[in-house]
Amino acid sequence: MQFDLNRSIEILSRTPFVIEALLNGISEEWLMTNEGENTWSPFDIVGHLIHGERTDWITRMAIILSEADNKSFTPFDRFAQFEESKGKNITQLLDEFKTVRKQNIEILKSKKINAKDLTKKGIHPAFGEVTLEELLATWTTHDLGHIAQIARVMAKQYTNEVGPWKQYLPILEK
Template sequence: MTMIEQVYEMLRQTPRAIEALIAGATEEALMFRDAPGAWNCVEVLSHLADGEITDWMPRIKKIRSGGGRFTPFDREGGFLRYKGWTAIALVGEFAQLRRSNLDALDELCLTSADLGKTGEHPEFGRVTLRQLLACWATHDLAHAAQISRLLTRAFGREVGPWAEYFSLLKDWQAPTSA
């Protein structure tokens, strides 16, 4: 399996994996923050959906069309775009946008020769398509892990002494209610 195929498959699986993670979670758990100012699950989902519109494919297309400077990505831009949306609605939106992006990725017929092509990141400078694709898959995995961590900690507040058995709970201090 090529790097492009691996990334594609990872990207294809993410919406279902996240949907499975949040299935049955309460609104309280989905809105839980594990630290002051940290994102909750709904905000993570807003960020993921917004990135499907404003980040990944525009940058891939810019690289493919000869490079140039990327438009900066507002990591919290989805908070306003999706204000008031439920987690389930956001997962559905993310899944639909992802399907559309994967179709667009297919239409580009990327090859290994494309992986060395570059674009200009506003913060990091020159980046390759290989790096951008790897970042997209890593981004998905990191946010799936973040959602899992948030739900672990939301439910983990009730485990009492068993917290010692969970690395995500053992050294973590639950935020106190204001």
Template sequence: MDEFLANIRSVLITTPARWLSLAQTLPSELLERKPEPGEWSAVECLSHLIDTDRVFNFRIQCFLTGEDFPAFNPNVEGSPVSARSIQDLAAEFSTLRTTSLKSLETLSAADLDRRARHAELGPVTLRQMLNEWAAHDLMHTVQAERALMQPLIDEAGPWQRYFLDHWVERPGVNHRREK
């Protein structure tokens, strides 16, 4: 496998295991907690990753067949957060990602320069989209972990200052910001 593709795969393969671990270990109340109104909880981040895994897999096929593809607006086209358990969602994500990784394994270094037209962004290469996919995975994992951190930071007392870059200010929470 091409080194670039191996690096992308190495990022993408870690995400399902992380979610399975979170789902099996953390209480659902923490996973469902939004850091603040209008921001996603960890469960909402996982639901979005399920939606986008389907989108990225579809886009790979578009590049291979020379088709253009539409933009994806998660606020319009995303699935509503399911009443299913976080464990079921994590298992679904793991299954979807296994399928997506199989699609990734069919690619060659020559495929990376294939072009398609994204409805919003214009011409893009498969290499660019694969970079975006891996970065997207990491971004939403960080976002989920930031949501999980909030109640811990709120009660960290003088250590709160070490988390200022990650702390969401919310009404009714004492933000001592101790130095």
């Protein structure tokens, strides 16, 4: 599929509601369990998505679209959610995610991005030059990846309990 901003917005605008439908009102065991050492729980993933909304996608888009000479991105802290989510519950995180995502979609739409804008570049700290199109496609794919990650983390809680059906459940193998 070729990149299309409107198709990306279809996904980006739905992600908070998909995650809310999956996580709101379920037990702590589902929310707080991860896949083992150095892995994230669904709670952690929502915190990570919020941090990205506040510091990554729109901030980097603004850098790319700016007239500034320096188009370098600040490195993204992939673990900031552990501190930022302290003292919050999942309902608070889900509400915060919906709010910041709605604001960011409004900002994104307000830019009236055209084909020329999509070719503009910023400087990623690890990858070097990246285009606005690549950034926006990554934002969309990042959402889908974390939705899949949440489902995988939750599914793995029943790895042993499914018994012989495990062989038919590839989600348990990754």
